Amino acid sequence: MTLMQGKKGIIFGVSNKRGIAYAIAQKLYENGAEIAFTYANEAMKDRVTPIAEEMNSKLIIECDVTNEEQMKHVFEEYQKVYGTIDFVIHAVAFANKEDLHGKFSDTTKAGWDLALGVSAYSLIPMARYAKPLMNEGATITALTYLGSVRAVCNYNIMGVAKAALESTVRYLAYEFGKDGIRVNALSAGPVKTLAAKGIGDFDTMLKVAAMKAPLRRNVALEDVGKAGLYLASDMSSGVTGEVHYVDCGFNIMGVSEADAGLVKQ
Ligand SMILES: NC(=O)c1ccc[n+]([C@@H]2O[C@H](COP(=O)([O-])OP(=O)(O)OC[C@H]3O[C@@H](n4cnc5c(N)ncnc54)[C@H](O)[C@@H]3O)[C@@H](O)[C@H]2O)c1
Known part of the structure; x- marks a missing residue:
């Protein structure tokens, strides 16, 4: 397929x-796509480099997203190599482990x-530094x-951080919309990743999601990848400021058969 032929962009958050x-x-x-x-730091460099090389990347560069100078530098280097931007993917999150279980x-x-x-x-800052390089339709x-x-x-x-992120998406979508740039959030169902390991009792999230979701399963990475392609590409040309759920329908549920089973026990 050639949905992204001639399109160039940058991804923050590849780990493995x-x-x-x-x-x-x-x-x-x-x-x-090109x-x-x-990568977040030196420790992540060795994990990200082979993945980026497999995809013939011309730029593999350090970026701790809390370091704005580094972020600025990343986009300067990006411009030298690729010129313009058609897509940016923000797949970065972190919290202290002790804040991901127990009492909020x-x-x-x-x-x-x-x-x-x-x-x-x-x-x-990611959006701010990307913006001057972005093509219409980016x-x-x-x-x-x-x-x-x-x-x-x-x-x-x-949860609080994601609420702030989703609101940020809406404000950026409004501001950038007049230049034909779209900003969306992809809300994925639980996937057992490196980051997910930090969340207390993550296996329960997986089990409950698979039991209650209309599709009766958890999302596969492939499901999320395809939806990411949709949002990054022209296929979603009329969509902006949206939180797009890719969770086998879990978010629509009230009471399910699984809940009924719990009540009977
Ligand atoms: N795994 C899930 O169940 C799930 C569900 C919905 C959304 N998400 C989101 O998907 C995104 C990707 O996470 P993932 O689950 O694939 O895990 P992951 O561990 O593969 O990705 C998290 C990435 O964040 C990077 N990161 C952390 N601190 C950073 C910093 N200061 N600077 C730069 N990078 C930093 C890590 O290096 C890593 O590459 C995150 O935003 C996460 O919240 C995950």
Whole structure:
């Protein structure tokens, strides 16, 4: 397929082949996109480099998203190599492990600042530095989760960060819309990734989602990758400011057969 032929862009957040960013990168690459990759720190460099090389990337560069100078530098280097931008993928999130289980009311100011800084605020400088390079019809896609709008056991501070991220998406969509640039959030169902390991009792999230979702299964990375391609490409040309759920329908559910089973026990 050639949906992304001639399109160039940058992905923040690839960690390994089990991650969501990789799944999206793969679909974009298969469809002809040229992709620049960033890695969070030296430790991640060795994981990201072979993946980026597999996709013939011309730019593999460090970017701790909390470091605005580094972010600025990334886009300067990107411009030298690729010139213009057709898509940006934000698949970056972090919170202290102690803030991802137990009592939400124990969240510290430092934990709040860290989670919201990495996972939500970072989209703003990313969009700011990307914007001057963006072609008309370009897209920004950020990864989010249902914990932004529902209370999900142990998701805690990350739910607040995702709420801020989704709101940021809407404000950026409004501001950039007049230049034909679209900004959306992709809300994925739970996937067992590196980041997910930090969330307390993540296996329960997986089990409950698979039991209650209309499709009676969890999302596969492939499902998320394909939806990432849709949002990053011209296939979603009339869509902006949206939170697009890719969760086998879990978010629509009230009471399910699985809940009925619990009540009978
Ligand atoms: N796994 C899930 O169930 C799930 C569900 C919905 C949304 N998401 C979101 O998808 C995105 C990708 O996460 P994932 O689950 O694939 O896990 P992942 O561990 O593969 O990706 C998280 C990435 O964030 C990067 N990162 C963390 N701190 C950073 C920093 N300061 N600077 C730059 N990069 C930093 C990590 O290096 C990693 O590459 C995240 O936004 C996550 O919240 C995940």
